[in-house]
Amino acid sequence: MGRSKEPTTLEFAILGLVALQPQSGYDLLQTFESTAIGNFSSSPGAIYPALRRLEQRGLVHGAVDDTRMLRPKKIFRPTARGDEVLRSWLRREITRDDVRRRLDELMLRFAFHCLLPASASREFLDELAREVDEYVAELTEQLELFPDEAPPQGRMAFEFGLENYRACARWARRMRRQFEEDTR
Amino acid sequence: MGRSKEPTTLEFAILGLVALQPQSGYDLLQTFESTAIGNFSSSPGAIYPALRRLEQRGLVHGAVDDTRMLRPKKIFRPTARGDEVLRSWLRREITRDDVRRRLDELMLRFAFHCLLPASASREFLDELAREVDEYVAELTEQLELFPDEAPPQGRMAFEFGLENYRACARWARRMRRQFEEDTR
DNA sequence: TCGCACATGTAACGTGTTACATGATTCA
């Protein structure tokens, strides 16, 4: 029963999906191919090995579903430990590095926040807005250091990154307001 | 003399940097650590092997700079073939898949567009705006298929992606206007 | 002479990508 390693983003994605809805490897494949979650990789060559790793580490368990239809599927669902690992991932503090380089993983985390009480989503969005604001301030300072005589395209690409982070902060605040309305 | 493989994003980043300014592996390391380009990985363990691959494939060449200072550095610069490969990468048509999953690589490409005449940047930005618009339309349709009764966070995360692409299209058009002003 | 910045690497490891293999079940 592996203590061991931090799951991959892909493994977390799979863990979250089977927590939302227990399903087989093939079902997962379909999901990855047909929905936006497919941005986190894809293809049997990644999914099946990831599933097996999760099973070896005791985070998911597959049981054969013999409500005979086509072929019997192995339906995976999180174990108690898997559920724990997933939830602690979802609640994990948002770091500067998450914002810097793993914004997509943060969004994946948020997508699974329906597994937690709404208060967790509120905290997530507050924390995100704060972290992103700080990072935007940092980037803005860096932008001012760009020499004016330099060719413009580098600066422009940088500005795009900055724009995205500004949009992220706005998004977080807008979503946050929706949670207030929903729970009042 | 390797014909051979498409360079990695990291390899293109390095190729572009030495095209802008010939430099040593260590200089590259500094650049990756200290600037926004560091979002494309980092650390000696990636840079040095990538440099050597580029050299083996004949895309860059390093010459020892013995204008004796500290230790002699090996200064890398693109070969004729490397320059060609770089430029054809910069001019490559923008695909849906680039937009879907490699927006960061697209921005890297644009950042190096100062190596090309301004007309290339205009074409790039026009093409990007068009491709992104189409993709936004596609995503908007998908958004409408989300069931209303589903938990909201998944939809919200999806909306964030959509927002980013809208911001991207706006950015492309704004930059495009700057190029008109600059060249009129 | 101690330590730090300069400068360049290498080895182990895990994981994702691509491409291929296999076999069951349904339907035309």
Added chain:
DNA sequence: TGAATCATGTAACACGTTACATGTGCGA
């Protein structure tokens, strides 16, 4: 009976990450 879909995998390969190794020249 053949094709398409369901369902699950495996093998080769390359790359990035992490961590470690090594040595030089300079200033305190």
